[in-house]
Amino acid sequence: MTSTSYLIRSASLLGSTTADLLIRDGVIAAVGKDLDAATVDGATVIDAAGLVALPGMVDLHTHLREPGREDAETVETGTRAAALGGFTAVHAMANSSPVADTAGVVEQVHTLGRESGWVDVHPVGAVTVGLAGKQLAELGAMADSRARVRVFSDDGICVSDPVMMRRALEYVKAFDGVIAQHAQEPRLTEGAQMNEGIVSADLGLAGWPAVAEESIIARDVLLAQHVGSRLHVCHVSTAGSVEIIRWAKERGISVTAEVTPHHLLLTEELVRSYNPVYKVNPPLRADSDVHALRAALADGTIDIVGTDHAPHPSEAKECEWAAAAMGMTGLETALSVVQETMIESGLMTWEDFARVTSIAPAQIGRVEDQGRPLEVGEPANIVLVDPAARWNVDPAAMATKGRNSPFAGLVLPGKVVATFFHGHPTVLNGLLNTPYRHEGH
């Protein structure tokens, strides 16, 4: 649609070689040092000296809340937040109202995403009707719909019935789909409020034991092996889960895993405040878990970072801990938290960052035009990051409607300077620019 071209001058590509990137007609038209004047004729120049260029981030785990809870978030506000956070694609979880368990609902969300134009919105389809765990949703119809759903999840609720899980894993093989499991044994977590351990004992809050996550993951990797299907484990939160996934990968089982930024940084000690901004599912865990998750992300046992961005209206958090909703916002802080925990700590490079935030999530979700190399002819989904910037997290200044950021008040490294989506700058100079207009709209 747009023939506008942009010259990104002297960016550090994936944190290593410095080069210019020419963006034209939605693709990367040229890459090289000091591109000559004839090549870049008419392009808007963006000085990217000192900035890192990365493939646009892809979130496999976002709650956009629309339809049904537009008071918490809409596709428009959630995708604005995503663009500001450096994303060019998000997967919208199915627990909307109505649940995204039919072709009609996933097409609605898909259309809202295209109309917003800030990032690609890939709806996640529910595994079971109404997330109730009783009957498979019309997975094939969602896969064949305009939304072309490939990721299916009852996220928020575990597909706990082993037969239902087996059938779902088997069925999605027909269209190369993946089941993204929220691993939580329901009986072991009735009324659960926080990680079960030393802190829960002190605070008198009902415990959410690690075994409730680990036992489901153990079962599911064995089911995935048995039926030869793809399993994705959402928001892995314990050291024990990491061990099981490592074991499964060593056996060649087709399993991928995700960790959230908050589980890479925060621990259960924060719950001692009884401030529900720290209430999330799965819960914040112990120091030793945080270390294990970081190591697992660095060595590839955990494949990706998924935000589990979960905006809530303020009244859902301004209450007693037990009455509060679970969840935290994350789209606008993910990059900084991963930089803080993984890059500043020396565990990962920016190249690794691109792998866990873009390349691998795009592959798991079978999103073909995202997570691509910064090479000539590739779609121009690019984010420019200033790694030297430091900023104070202020939830009130965010684009998401949710004010429930557990990082409020922290000073974090790394700032998104620009986001290019299909060659169009959705974010420029760290501020929202204009949305991309899809053809045919």
Added chain:
Amino acid sequence: MRHLLSTEQLSREHAIQILDTAQEMSAVGEREIKKLPALRGRTVVNLFFEDSTRTRISFEAAAKRLSADVINFSAKGSSVSKGESLKDTAQTLEAMSADAVVIRHWASGAPARLANSGWIDAAVINAGDGTHAHPTQALLDAFTMRAHWAKLSGTPSVGADLTGMRVMIVGDVLHSRVARSNVWLLRTLGAHVTLVAPPTLLPVGVEHWPCEVSYDLDATLDSGVDAVMMLRVQAERMNASFFPSTREYARLWGFDDARLARLDALNLKDTIIMHPGPMNRGLEISSAAADSHRSTVLAQVRNGVSVRMAALYLLLSGEMRSEKTPAVAAQPSPSLPSVKDPS
């Protein structure tokens, strides 16, 4: 110290100040005119989100003996049951100029929320929150133990602690705010605490508490004990596989007639039997034990008023000695946590 939320961070100095003040207050209860003018013109709100007639009337009596105005605000029959939030309730009380809020709540941490959220300026006293804490119960228990312990040693109780006292707390520790508050306070006061319970009714993490843990009531009795505290078994635990049957529970963990006789056989003639009430006679405690001369159940109730008078008085008069570490619940600042890269 502005609030009384838990005993975990209550210093020894503050604990003893409360107990000593309670001792002065207990003298008021023995006068013909049971009233002091100390809190005249001050307003104390009893904010009860959970039924507890005993605790409420104890706080009410305490506030009235100090001449405070008392407002009882029960969640039942109020706007709370129509879905009003804790925040709105707190701000309503703030607008009515409450000086102290005594809060009982089904949710652990609700008093800390009230105290730390900025919704209200009043002093907050935790009158029991979920399965977390019940600091005034622990203080009245400690007061009762201290009076007994001092009498045995023939020394005055004012200024004293519980050094050397062996206390056994028996029953549903997992769900007990009384047990939690007692463990911390009794540790601070120098007592030696042993928790006795079926393994299903002990929290994961109990091994980090400053006490011993045993599954064997008789072995713990045999090792010698100066106070036995029996915890109430809630009806809702009885059909949730925490133990096979109430009969088995009573046999293994109840203070029955045989164990009462065993105290005599062990020549533990000064051992007292405590219970926070209300009791399930025949389940965790036999009638003979509850009614024996060893039982302090009614003394605990009496002491509860004195301890609550002391807490209200010290918080509202500002006479609580200030210290570097206030006894409010810790409010972790949102700083980067202690996790650092492994390198």
